[in-house]
Amino acid sequence: LVKSVFLGFLSLLTVIMNILVLYAVKKERTLHTVGNLYIVSLSVADLIVGATVMPLNLVYLLEDEWRLGRVVCQFWLIMDYVASTASIFSLFILCLDRYRSVHEPLRYLKYRTRGRASIMISGAWLLSMTWIIPILGWRSFVQVDLKPEMENKCDTDFRFVTWFKVLTSVFNFYLPSLLMLWFYSRIYMAVRQNFRERERIINPTDSKEKNSDFDQYTLDQHYDSTDTVETNAPREPKSGKDSHSSHSVLRMTKRLRTTFTQSLNLSPSPSNAVTLKQTWQKFCAQSRQRIQSLQVHKEHKAAKQLGCIIAGFMMCWIPYFIVFMVMAFCQTCVHHDLHMFTIWLGYINSTLNPFIYPLCNENFKRVFKTILHINL
Structure with a gap:
């Protein structure tokens, strides 16, 4: 009972906080920036996780078997895979945007428009939606062995296909994550270099x-x-x-x-x-x-916010994808409870993100205080 109440509270908190982020961006003009379009995309993905994925997973967890039918099962799987992947890709293009803004500001300024950002975000979501094809149509391309013990379970038809699970985990998580870490290291070094340059100007020799x-x-x-x-x-x-x-x-x-x-x-x-x-x-x-x-102050704030988001993302999702890769080769090597824990740890990233924005960004903090009528 305690576990179900806690997980239900996390789901509700995820929905409320991400709605608050979207409302804040819509309401406050200072947040109407190109960079925050990527935050909106990330928040929409997190909202889907909190509103659909987490509640249905909680029902499945409490019942210990799937009783909602195949259609609802496929809907849940689609929402889970699409929203989680869209969250990863949205963070990736946010990181790419920050990288280009720091390393080639004058050149990138010409191309950094709301229209181009919207195209990038649409591309990220369209790529994420390609999960619909294997989830709904795997049986149309591959002969699936329907085991009796899986009748009351909700899982993908490619759950036992090792090569596909390894390939998708590499392209959906490992490769974007390594690129994001490389981008952020370059951003960090550039911001440090700019800070030293500022010190040199302030104290000329x-x-x-x-x-x-x-x-x-x-x-x-x-x-x-x-x-x-x-x-x-x-x-x-x-x-x-x-x-x-x-x-x-x-x-x-x-x-x-x-x-x-x-x-x-x-x-x-x-x-x-x-x-x-x-x-x-x-x-x-x-x-x-x-x-x-x-x-330099502006670059430092942007780098700080991005660093916090990436750190939260890595801490929440690395355990799941390690377990995912292990289970791709050995289904029985991971205990069910550990597997569920890593899944929910990944979901919690959608709960953490809305708290990271105001903690690392003064404009979000000010708008949140105004909306919530907090005077500190």
Whole structure:
């Protein structure tokens, strides 16, 4: 009884929290970003797990046999395999998006649109839905040995087909997981490198008089880039402080550019020129520091959120896929209770994800507090 109440509570909590995530993204404009489209896809997959997969598995677990008929059995299997795979693929394309944003920001900015993100998400779900073919049509292609002891069980027709189970586990879990770990390691190293670069700019060791022309060119590039992002690119979520800071830098840059140009035209004397040159160089350094700090802070938040999601995903799903591979070669080598435990541990990942978003993202945290009327 305690086990059934606990698992039922997990299922309900999964549904409530993922609905809350979807409502928060819809309600709050600061969350209307390209990156959060992947979070929405992940949340939809987790919602399906909580609303359909977990309850039916709980019934099966309590009854110890399947009494709901073959049609409901196939529906449950489809929801289970499709939603779980869509969750993995959604996390994979989220990781790919973060990787490209960090490693080739200017080039990727042109392609990082809501339309292209929607195409990527649709592709992930279509690939996940290919599970429908073997679940419904395996008997149409392969002769299946219907054993009497399996009449009251709900399982796939390919449960004893070793090569198919190994192949699908490699392409659905092991390969995406290894790529995600590689992507994240590259993201982490890039963010660390950017942080060191920021420290070098804040504490320069080079002479202040060196490369004044380069200083002006650098600031011009930051000015043009910042203006483009604000007007054309999809908005990224930011806190009020970050938003105010970035706009302040832009306004201050515009004012000083105008003042500096006018002063050069009106004050040609050598003493004024030296003073203006020093002022310009000082402002160049300060502007680069502010812009670099904002960018590094934003990259750090995105990397932190992604790292938490990947860590939760790995901890929850690795035990299941290890057991899955063992059972592909030896059905009797894994105890039924251990198998069920790894299955539910994988489901719990759908419960954890909605808690990870606000813990690792200030915008989600603020919106959750507003919706739940929490004042801390």
